[in-house]
Amino acid sequence: MRRAGRPFLFITCHELKEMLGRTAWDERELLDGIEEVPADSLYYHTLSYFLRSKYLASPYPNDFATWAAIQVRDRVLGERLAVVDPFDYEDIESLRSELITIIDDHLASLPTIPRVVYGEPFHFMRSTIIEIPTGIEARSLREFRDGVQAVDLGAIFYHFFGVVRRKNSRHVDPIVWLEEELDLPDLAGRIRRMNPYVSSLDGFRTRLLAVLDHVLEEVGDA
Amino acid sequence: MPERPLRLDDYRQVVPSNTIDLIYRLAERVQGRSLLHVNSTRVGGGVAEMLHRYIPLFQDIGVEAGWEVISGSDAFFRVTKSFHNALQGQEQVFTEEMLRTYLEVNRENAARLDLAADVVMIHDPQPAALIEYASRKGKWIWRCHIDISRPQRRAWNFLRQFIVKYDAAIFSLPKFSQRLPIPQYLIYPSIDPLSEKNRDLTGEEVNAILDRLNIPRDKPILLQVSRFDRFKDPIGVINAYRIVKKYDDCRLVLAGGTADDDPEGAQVLSEVMEAAAGDPNIHVLLLPPTADLEINALQRAATIILQKSIREGFGLTVAEGMWKGKPVIGGFAGGITVQIIYGVTGYTVNSVEGCAFRIRYLLNNPEVARQMGENAREYVRQNFLITRDLIDHLALMVSLLG
Structure with missing residues (x-):
């Protein structure tokens, strides 16, 4: 089996959580916040949700949807926000625009602005991702597969859940590496089409390992 | 009987897998840097307990971690107790003399303590005003352990004049964050699973x-x-x-x-x-x-x-x-x-x-x-x-x- 000239280095990450000191007590304030907060804040409340839900998951995989449904008790808005798949958007500004449109449209249809009565306000946060090399590297598909199995879930998040896409860093993108270094464009395409939105980090890893094992079996390296 | 100082590797048996390796790799990036904690008591209460546990661990991974405790009169601690209550929402009365006592004790401690470190972490309101009097070299962080989601305005206004001089603040919950011009980080506190308070017992x-x-x-x-x-x-x-x-x-x-x-x-x-x-x-x-x-x-x-x-x-x-x-x-x-x-x-x-x-x-x-x-x-x-x-x-x- 082909060996890569350039090894793939697995990197894990830790999220430093920064509070912006800004809260929303009703859905108008939530809308205003989404319009104005930095991109790192939208990133925190959507994509990086997966880093924080390793054991117990919230009702929806983004904080805006969960807040609307649980704290404001506006299940309609919760459901409408929950269906927004952040992995569908090329950049965070497109995602911001979609969220704004949904909330604006929802509020236009209501006589009053839903607000928190008994629940907690929404606290806008921001994500800073600290990269940490794992020391695990791969030069073949077998080593890549074993690396995926061995690394902690932070590395799965880093390489497959958006850090790479957000930073547009080709040298840490496993899909680019599989394509260019191992000449496996079909496998790369298959992984690229795996949508992580409705799975957990652990669930995604299980699916990914199944795909990699299948390819290894085909090439007689199972 | 004193407990043996714990090493990071002792925790492999109880923490999620990979955690220890991740700490070692992260620690490589701050090897030899110094971290100084400052609080108001060495015994009693959650902060002192936490510092007793994790300072040896920082040292074990190559961070020069230290701990200083401010000293003060009974009058000073009565004032800081009032601050504590006021910041947690109770109505308290603060006289000019009380505020002077608070500042004076912080000034004395700033002169007495060696506060030179790459990162200085000041815990809670009692030593918060040290920053006003100390000569700063490294980064100063104010670590707030109490619930200040609804502070008495006068108490917070007084304290805020010092907090804004820090490089960052840490709160235990998002709802404790304030409108501040400095970065505010969220770090949940923790327990030590191997301490006498938490280890397995027969x-x-x-x-x-x-x-x-x-x-x-x-x-x-x-x-x-x-x-x-x-x-x-x-x-x-x-x-x-x-x-x-x-x-x-x-x-x-x-x-x-x-x-x-x-x-x-x-x-x-x-x-x-x-x-x-x-x-x-x-x-x-x-x-x-x-x-x-x-x-x-x-x-x-x-x-x-x-x-x-x-x-x-x-x-x-x-x-x-x-x-x-x-x-x-x-x-x-x-x-x-x-x-x-x-x-x-x-x-x-x-x-x-x-x-x-x-x-x-x-x-x-x-x-x-x-x-x-x-x-x-x-x-x-x-x-x-x-x-x-x-x-x-x-x-x-x-x-x-x-």
């Missing part, structure tokens, strides 16, 4: 300690471990117990102590003793700050653990109880709300009546209580162990020092 050890404390194990035990402090609502706990007692036989144990910087503790304890008088099933234990093993045994012997606080910083006794595999009923306050997942790891309650109802429910549904206890332990393993805290602090050092 059944024989638990029985022996309960015997020594004169707590019979003939009926279910309800336990609240906390300082004798009004915000912990010990009287509310007794009232909830009295409601339960009409239907279900049980014992109530209120175990706690007081801290050097808490002059109100004795008064609250006396009120609790009065409320408990005449009931042989209520046990009020005034424990010294060193009674970690006793607390551990009490938590393991308990059927249900209570933390019915009405105001709370984070309330780490909740995580301690959860780590023992027990369901916890806690007041809807401070960090209790992020530790207790309602109906999964325990219940949050908003009244004496709510507390009584959930105690009754769990006493009468032992299988639910057992499953909640299991969930609770796993939730703590993932989120509230000292190793996660270490990672957060290392990540912050990496971020601040570049």
Whole structure:
């Protein structure tokens, strides 16, 4: 089996959580916040949700949807926000625009602005991702597969859940590496089409390992 | 007998896999850097307990970690207790003389202490004004452990003039964050699973300690471990117990102590003793700050653990109880709300009546209580162990020092 000239280095990450000191007590304030907060804040409340839900998951995989449904008790808005798949958007500004449109449209249809009565306000946060090399590297598909199995879930998040896409860093993108270094464009395409939105980090890893094992079996390296 | 200083590798047996390796790799980026903690007491209270545990761990991974304690008069600690209460929302009176006392003691300590370090972490309001008088070299961080979600405006305004001079602040919950021109980070506090307070105990050890404390194990035990402090609502706990007692036989144990910087503790304890008088099933234990093993045994012997606080910083006794595999009923306050997942790891309650109802429910549904206890332990393993805290602090050092 082909060996890569350039090894793939697995990197894990830790999220430093920064509070912006800004809260929303009703859905108008939530809308205003989404319009104005930095991109790192939208990133925190959507994509990086997966880093924080390793054991117990919230009702929806983004904080805006969960807040609307649980704290404001506006299940309609919760459901409408929950269906927004952040992995569908090329950049965070497109995602911001979609969220704004949904909330604006929802509020236009209501006589009053839903607000928190008994629940907690929404606290806008921001994500800073600290990269940490794992020391695990791969030069073949077998080593890549074993690396995926061995690394902690932070590395799965880093390489497959958006850090790479957000930073547009080709040298840490496993899909680019599989394509260019191992000449496996079909496998790369298959992984690229795996949508992580409705799975957990652990669930995604299980699916990914199944795909990699299948390819290894085909090439007689199972 | 003094405990052997723990090494990071000792934690491999209890923390999530890969965690220790991740800490070593992160620590490589701050090797040889210095981190100095400053607080107001070396004994008693959650901050001192936390520093005792994790300073040796920082040292073990190559960070030069130190700890300084400010000293002050009784008058100073009365002022800081008033600050503590005011920042947690109680109306307090501050005279000019009180503010002068606070500033003067901070000025004296700034002159006395060696505060040179790459990162200086100042804990809570007592030493917050050190930044006004110290010559700063490294990055200064203000670490707030208390609930300042609704502070008395005058107290916060006074304190804020110092906080804005820091490079960053750390709060335990998003709702404690303030409108500040400096970065505010969220770091949950943690417990040490290998400390005397949390390590595994055998059944024989638990029985022996309960015997020594004169707590019979003939009926279910309800336990609240906390300082004798009004915000912990010990009287509310007794009232909830009295409601339960009409239907279900049980014992109530209120175990706690007081801290050097808490002059109100004795008064609250006396009120609790009065409320408990005449009931042989209520046990009020005034424990010294060193009674970690006793607390551990009490938590393991308990059927249900209570933390019915009405105001709370984070309330780490909740995580301690959860780590023992027990369901916890806690007041809807401070960090209790992020530790207790309602109906999964325990219940949050908003009244004496709510507390009584959930105690009754769990006493009468032992299988639910057992499953909640299991969930609770796993939730703590993932989120509230000292190793996660270490990672957060290392990540912050990496971020601040570049």
